[in-house]
Amino acid sequence: MGLVVQKYGGTSVANSDRLKAVAKRVVDTKKAGNDVVVVLSAPAGMTDDLTKRARELSDTPNKRELDMLLVTGEQISISLLTMAIHQLGEDAISFTAAQVGILTDNSHTKARIRSISTDKIREKLETGHIVVVAGFQGITENFDITTLGRGGSDTTGVALGVALNADEVEIYTDVDGVYSADPRLVEDAKKIQEISYEEMLELASSGAKVLHSRSVELAAKHDLKVHLRSSFSDAKGTIVKGGHMENCLVKGLAHSQSEAKIIVSNVPDKVGIAAHIFREMAKHNISIDLISHNLEKTGFQTLSFIIKLSDLEEAEKVLETSKEKIGAESIVIERDIAKVSLVGFGIKSNPGVVASVFETLAEEGINIHIISCSEITITCIIDKKSLEKAIKALHKKFNL
């Protein structure tokens, strides 16, 4: 008999039929001899609807009040699921984060969990209850309601798994695992059976929208096994766990189209120019990705880097102000780019992989704007129009 934490996302609790299906799965897990703790997101779309309503009333909604508003979604999910479980004849009880005691700092809309009290949950598990907990939310020492930010329900699920010393955390979404590439782009993309925390982290931060990075970090820190699977099928999904599990070099491909490239060209080659730009960006909380720095004509340099499209407007303002100071000839913005990442242990220690990436893309006539290698990732910036061709060619090349 084990202790299982199951987290269900918004599409899994979107309507009564879906809730009944989730209730059945939860009850089956309980009947198989497990203690079950369930963590739920808000019904799909509700968080967006509520946010929209807030913006109808205030240009910049107060964050404490926004948290007070948004947590209602999860509260609706937990009470309804508990009723559906009762209907199947099992004991169950719902708790808000405040009732359980999921204590966070007071950074409203992006709070971090400080501690979780497990007394109430254990007491109910011991009397045979299925315990249903609201994800995404927390409470401060001052009894203010907080939220953990987007994807926060994953974090609640993993944090509860850690606090309860669970055997496994199951994360249910509308996809049945992590794939070697986006199945919408690559027909023969394969489901990855097992993946390490590090690889999962790289995939998540490279654009694969499966699991929130913070929850992967938390699971890795406590070596907690996470099972990513679909609430629409019984198929095994992808297991995320510790260690280097397989000897294949490249585990998977991720991609993203939400970046822009900035080229600051023909800047006098003085020390401190790049530092100045990046310090200004940091002041405005704009993250910089992949940097390329070239000496061009004698005494001049060109600096290219990648930022999030959502930061572009702000970045343009910053650069406009800095342009004269740094003496740049021109600043060019490229929006039609895409990012492709190859993730896998051993990538760096095997120089053949980088060579293969260059060769494969060259054969397809695809130009690499910027390339960057970390311990387990190779990331290329290419033209957006070549994305699908690049993914397909790389997927084939590395036998994924």
Next chain:
Amino acid sequence: MGLVVQKYGGTSVANSDRLKAVAKRVVDTKKAGNDVVVVLSAPAGMTDDLTKRARELSDTPNKRELDMLLVTGEQISISLLTMAIHQLGEDAISFTAAQVGILTDNSHTKARIRSISTDKIREKLETGHIVVVAGFQGITENFDITTLGRGGSDTTGVALGVALNADEVEIYTDVDGVYSADPRLVEDAKKIQEISYEEMLELASSGAKVLHSRSVELAAKHDLKVHLRSSFSDAKGTIVKGGHMENCLVKGLAHSQSEAKIIVSNVPDKVGIAAHIFREMAKHNISIDLISHNLEKTGFQTLSFIIKLSDLEEAEKVLETSKEKIGAESIVIERDIAKVSLVGFGIKSNPGVVASVFETLAEEGINIHIISCSEITITCIIDKKSLEKAIKALHKKFNL
């Protein structure tokens, strides 16, 4: 400078435009030099929608979980209104009942308030905040969420007014006060300027749907002035307060069409027959109103009484079982009846009033099935089809 508690009902917070209008009224009250505490209901229709969703999942939803579900409506109202107040430049903060400390017993779906802690509210009022509190809800000692039952937000408003020693509680609805009769039936019905707690209670329990009886009782117990008014206009409404305020005999007319009459006829005139019937009804939690007991032929009695239409199905079953035991010749159910009540101090001490009621209805050819007098009420059961005629005639007769 005073302390005002304002309670707004569901239609007042139903959409963004209405919320903005409420925010403006609240801010105006604050700017006029008052401390303001606001109590809100759920947006109109939301409680019904959520109840419907619960019934899709469970035949008999667990009451603790139903409370967990239903309180989300008020939580949405308080956060959105607080944002709308911020937008007008005033400091404001929202609190759930759990955060304030509105402690109740653990009778889920119909909890009674035991105590209210006012520390948190006072602290925020002192720093210039408008405090916005979720109505209808409470928390038990064990941190379970409860609700106070239908109309419970009125009770929250009055209870907070009592706990904070407020100068006045304003209850905002979509009508602008209490009328001498239903304005939809009687064209020249007049708004009542002032009414006593006792009269208000009688009107409320006689069918006038303005203010929840429990909140009137609570206000009366603590002699707290309640102002019933419309959130759609600035007009003064009806003040409910202590004492006999005016010398007119009949203050207002109320009516109801949600009753049925039961006639148990030609029962042997033995002691204990009526007691038996009423005890059986009580066992099934069926309330009995207006009783008429007549000795008919020698040795026989006929018993008529009024019950709620919603209890009729249950009552018929009870009577079917009892019929043989009590030896009743027949049991007749009359559904097409209506109840008319005249409310006002001095009604009983002035026998002329009852006489006038009989005369007025007789002149209109309206038959009185049952009549009953209390200290400040005369209630008549008549045919439903004569209701409008009766109300109009009585309204005219007593110069309302």
